[in-house]
Amino acid sequence: MARESESGLPIEPVYGPQSLQGWDPAEKLGEPGAYPYTRGVYPSMYTGRPWTMRQYAGFGTAAESNARYRQLIANGTTGLSVAFDLPTQMGHDSDAPIAHGEVGKVGVAIDSVEDMRVLFGGIPLDQVSTSMTINAPAALLLLMYQLVAEEQGVGAEQLTGTIQNDVLKEYIARGTYIFPPKPSLRLIADIFRYCRAEIPKWNTISISGYHMAEAGASPAQEIAFTLADGIEYVRTAVAAGMDVDDFAPRLSFFFVARTTLLEEVAKFRAARRIWARVMREEFGARDPKSLMLRFHTQTAGVQLTAQQPEVNLVRVAVQGLAAVLGGTQSLHTNSFDEAIALPTDRSARLALRTQQVLAHETDVTATVDPFAGSYVIEKMTDDIEAAAMELMAKVEELGGAVDAIERGFQKNEIERNAYRIAQETDSGERVVVGVNRFRLDEEEPYEPLRVDPAIEARQAERLARLRAERDQPAVDAALAALKKAAGGEDNVLYPMKEALRARATVGEVCTALREVWGAYVPSDVF
Numbered sequence: 001m002a003r004e005s006e007s008g009l010p011i012e013p014v015y016g017p018q019s020l021q022g023w024d025p026a027e028k029l030g031e032p033g034a035y036p037y038t039r040g041v042y043p044s045m046y047t048g049r050p051w052t053m054r055q056y057a058g059f060g061t062a063a064e065s066n067a068r069y070r071q072l073i074a075n076g077t078t079g080l081s082v083a084f085d086l087p088t089q090m091g092h093d094s095d096a097p098i099a100h101g102e103v104g105k106v107g108v109a110i111d112s113v114e115d116m117r118v119l120f121g122g123i124p125l126d127q128v129s130t131s132m133t134i135n136a137p138a139a140l141l142l143l144m145y146q147l148v149a150e151e152q153g154v155g156a157e158q159l160t161g162t163i164q165n166d167v168l169k170e171y172i173a174r175g176t177y178i179f180p181p182k183p184s185l186r187l188i189a190d191i192f193r194y195c196r197a198e199i200p201k202w203n204t205i206s207i208s209g210y211h212m213a214e215a216g217a218s219p220a221q222e223i224a225f226t227l228a229d230g231i232e233y234v235r236t237a238v239a240a241g242m243d244v245d246d247f248a249p250r251l252s253f254f255f256v257a258r259t260t261l262l263e264e265v266a267k268f269r270a271a272r273r274i275w276a277r278v279m280r281e282e283f284g285a286r287d288p289k290s291l292m293l294r295f296h297t298q299t300a301g302v303q304l305t306a307q308q309p310e311v312n313l314v315r316v317a318v319q320g321l322a323a324v325l326g327g328t329q330s331l332h333t334n335s336f337d338e339a340i341a342l343p344t345d346r347s348a349r350l351a352l353r354t355q356q357v358l359a360h361e362t363d364v365t366a367t368v369d370p371f372a373g374s375y376v377i378e379k380m381t382d383d384i385e386a387a388a389m390e391l392m393a394k395v396e397e398l399g400g401a402v403d404a405i406e407r408g409f410q411k412n413e414i415e416r417n418a419y420r421i422a423q424e425t426d427s428g429e430r431v432v433v434g435v436n437r438f439r440l441d442e443e444e445p446y447e448p449l450r451v452d453p454a455i456e457a458r459q460a461e462r463l464a465r466l467r468a469e470r471d472q473p474a475v476d477a478a479l480a481a482l483k484k485a486a487g488g489e490d491n492v493l494y495p496m497k498e499a500l501r502a503r504a505t506v507g508e509v510c511t512a513l514r515e516v517w518g519a520y521v522p523s524d525v526f
């Protein structure tokens with residue numbers, strides 16, 4: 001009997017040539033590094049260069065996070081990935097009343113360019129690529145990064161990295177939005193244009209399905225809603241007057257890797273094929289780089305358990321393997337204690353070691369797209385592609401990603417799936433080792449890392465000092481210029497950079513924009 005995949009598609013007990021009748025490898029696969037990119041975006045893939053090992057990290061103050069980054073680099077990580085705390089992500093300073101209790105908790109607290117300087121102290125920005133998980137205030141953090149690079153004598157044209165900058169999925173699944181959709185999209189178009197002119201190697205957005213998956217999306221929903229968001233961004237930039245080949249090469253994506261390895265590999269391959277087709281057929285992109293879906297992967301945090309946490313090491317190894325067999329460009333492997341607290345130094349190192357085993361001890365990097373031609377993988381790739389296309393058509397019928405968001409479509413679909421997963425887990429139909437099967441009578445004690453609550457007060461003192469020392473009239477003038485641009489049509493990033501250089505804070509810059517653009521209030525459609 002066929003089993004159901006996570007997307008609700010059949011998985012047959014046996015596949016064979018009959019499963020791929022009429023299947024044309026030239027059309028469905030092509031060569032690695034060529035249209036439709038099913039087999040991967042680069043001709044040599046990992047035989048030429050392994051994926052980037054990019055561990056997401058950051059907590060407490062800039063100094064503490066800087067120490068963690070240096071340690072990761074010493075341990076062999078090949079890219080940085082910055083986690084910001086919630087106040088920073090929401091555009092509030094550490095001393096704002098709303099920030100109380102959250103400073104430095106889920107990431108590092110950054111209030112101004114001074115914190116940013118500490119965060120990257122001793123890290124040569126011309127040699128490392130840095131991803132920053134920042135969305136509504138993405139422009140600010142990117143500009144502060146550029147300012148710090150300038151201080152290091154590193155030109156913007158040398159900078160490589162990614163800002164997440166994907167506000168649409170914030171409305172759907174993650175929640176750190178500030179402004180309403182229209183000005184948010186305008187800001188994103190301003191960022192595309194600014195980067196094209198000033199920081200050409202920067203990946204301007206990381207269009208993310210990861211958080212939808214964490215909220216309960218199936219693999220088909222994950223890629224469908226993410227690619228639909230991608231289409232909305234492309235339309236926005238084209239409507240703002242940009243040529244598609246001027247910005248599409250720097251769009252990037254971000255997906256999850258679950259323990260259901262076969263379906264995940266099929267998902268990554270299907271996503272590449274859909275994107276290449278959409279970009280070529282719908283948007284007339286000609287530059288091959290515009291057609292390439294490059295993506296980062298994080299192993300599924302939601303599948304980790306607080307019970308018997310060491311078992312998570314095994315889950316992460318399988319999930320990481322799925323990402324690699326699916327052709328990821330960059331990977332974060334979760335630490336085994338993440339279901340309990342922030343990773344300790346030791347668990348963060350083990351997570352990286354997992355990637356190093358995959359890259360250096362296995363043979364999966366020796367040949368490109370090792371699953372190509374597998375009956376089951378090719379059939380599952382076709383099936384998930386069809387399922388995702390169907391969902392994307394529904395989003396189109398509703399008027400595109402933003403209109404569908406306004407109607408709560410994606411959120412409702414994801415929540416329905418999350419409910420199904422919860423029911424299956426409760427009933428025991430879905431086995432979770434250590435949770436509903438193979439339990440221990442008594443859990444062994446585990447000592448997690450805790451963030452020192454005193455850092456909130458320390459960060460507030462830093463802010464008070466900064467406000468006392470800086471040239472306040474210059475800050476006021478710069479913020480006024482920013483508001484003027486926001487109210488008109490000029491690119492806001494240029495005046496924003498001047499405000500940040502004058503040491504305006506994250507909270508002040510975002511408040512100035514809130515005053516012009518308003519704040520987003522979600523429509524609760526259930």
Ligand SMILES: CC(C)(COP(=O)(O)OP(=O)(O)OC[C@H]1O[C@@H](n2cnc3c(N)ncnc32)[C@H](O)[C@@H]1OP(=O)(O)O)[C@@H](O)C(=O)NCCC(=O)NCCSC(=O)CCC(=O)O
Binds near residue numbers: 048054
């Ligand atoms: C494009 C990606 C996906 C990957 O970029 P990378 O720089 O790592 O890799 P890359 O672009 O593939 O490779 C770097 C350079 O090497 C080249 N290159 C690579 N492999 C090659 C090969 N086989 N042959 C020839 N060239 C090759 C590429 O062309 C590129 O150069 P050129 O550029 O010159 O072509 C980027 O966007 C990225 O790093 N994203 C990370 C996102 C992230 O970390 N997010 C964390 C979210 S954490 C989160 O959200 C958690 C939960 C929460 O907070 O809610």
